Amino acid sequence: MSKTILITGASSGIGRSTAHLFAAKGYQLILTARREDKLHQVIAEIQARYPVDILPLIFDVQDARQVQEAIQSIPTERFPTIDVLLNNAGLALGMGPIDQGDLNDWDTMIDTNIKGLLYVTKAVVPTMKSQGYGHIIQIGSTAGKVVYQNGNVYCATKHAVDALNQSMRIDLLPYGIKVSAVNPGACETEFSLVRFKGDENRAKSVYDGFQPLGPDDVAQTILYLAELPAHVCINDVTLTCLDQANAIYLQK
Numbered sequence: 001m002s003k004t005i006l007i008t009g010a011s012s013g014i015g016r017s018t019a020h021l022f023a024a025k026g027y028q029l030i031l032t033a034r035r036e037d038k039l040h041q042v043i044a045e046i047q048a049r050y051p052v053d054i055l056p057l058i059f060d061v062q063d064a065r066q067v068q069e070a071i072q073s074i075p076t077e078r079f080p081t082i083d084v085l086l087n088n089a090g091l092a093l094g095m096g097p098i099d100q101g102d103l104n105d106w107d108t109m110i111d112t113n114i115k116g117l118l119y120v121t122k123a124v125v126p127t128m129k130s131q132g133y134g135h136i137i138q139i140g141s142t143a144g145k146v147v148y149q150n151g152n153v154y155c156a157t158k159h160a161v162d163a164l165n166q167s168m169r170i171d172l173l174p175y176g177i178k179v180s181a182v183n184p185g186a187c188e189t190e191f192s193l194v195r196f197k198g199d200e201n202r203a204k205s206v207y208d209g210f211q212p213l214g215p216d217d218v219a220q221t222i223l224y225l226a227e228l229p230a231h232v233c234i235n236d237v238t239l240t241c242l243d244q245a246n247a248i249y250l251q252k
């Protein structure tokens, strides 16, 4: 029987690349995002290449009710198991000193990166518990290991992901559920375009002068973790491009 991965934030970037890679390995996909058109575009690209079953679920991870209803709507006859949950949906908004932060930006980052991850996890864990196995993989960040100037609230949300990764692994120990985190450094996706609210030049300049990770690099790491033997759990992986040492030091 094919395995199934549920990926939040599959409409672009790391989530999209991971969907492609797992489809190539024969996984069935449950793909989620808010932008229906973008998600359907990703699904069409994958279905043109791989004969896998794909279920799109359109919801905002910030809305606990939408999350619960969407997860409950998964047809169990088509998707009898959820083998891997990739908690990937997330974002940074703005970058500036703490006293100049935008309250809406703070709320959105906290509600998406922390609360959204919690809502999706809570909705999926009962299925994994009843299976007696499963693997939850969080996308953290180098910003969840070291804080950088003007990164305050985004860094705090990713430190929270790091803490939740550790505590979930303890809580789910009795149920055979693996819990891991993949913490990327600078990776060229829509991330900076979202952070700088559509300012293409500013977004592009983030990646000037060095070769960042691509989303496929991160997807390869996620696949490696997911395909380890059943008794092995990598707790946490931090990966950067060659020119980056951590969230602060970048050789441009």
Ligand SMILES: NC(=O)c1ccc[n+]([C@@H]2O[C@H](COP(=O)([O-])OP(=O)(O)OC[C@H]3O[C@@H](n4cnc5c(N)ncnc54)[C@H](OP(=O)(O)O)[C@@H]3O)[C@@H](O)[C@H]2O)c1
Pocket (backbone or CB within 6 Å): 008, 009, 010, 011, 012, 013, 014, 015, 032, 033, 034, 035, 036, 038, 059, 060, 061, 062, 088, 089, 090, 091, 092, 112, 116, 139, 140, 141, 142, 183, 184, 185, 186, 187, 188, 189, 190, 191, 192, 194, 215
């Ligand atoms: N790129 C980097 O340098 C980098 C480094 C470290 C960590 N990360 C982390 O990697 C993860 C993926 O980011 P990315 O780089 O691939 O950026 P991206 O290309 O902007 O992708 C973000 C994804 O998250 C989804 N998303 C955002 N808010 C959502 C919400 N409220 N509800 C549902 N889905 C939502 C977006 O879909 P919709 O807009 O369609 O909903 C999109 O599919 C994030 O957690 C990010 O913090 C990125």
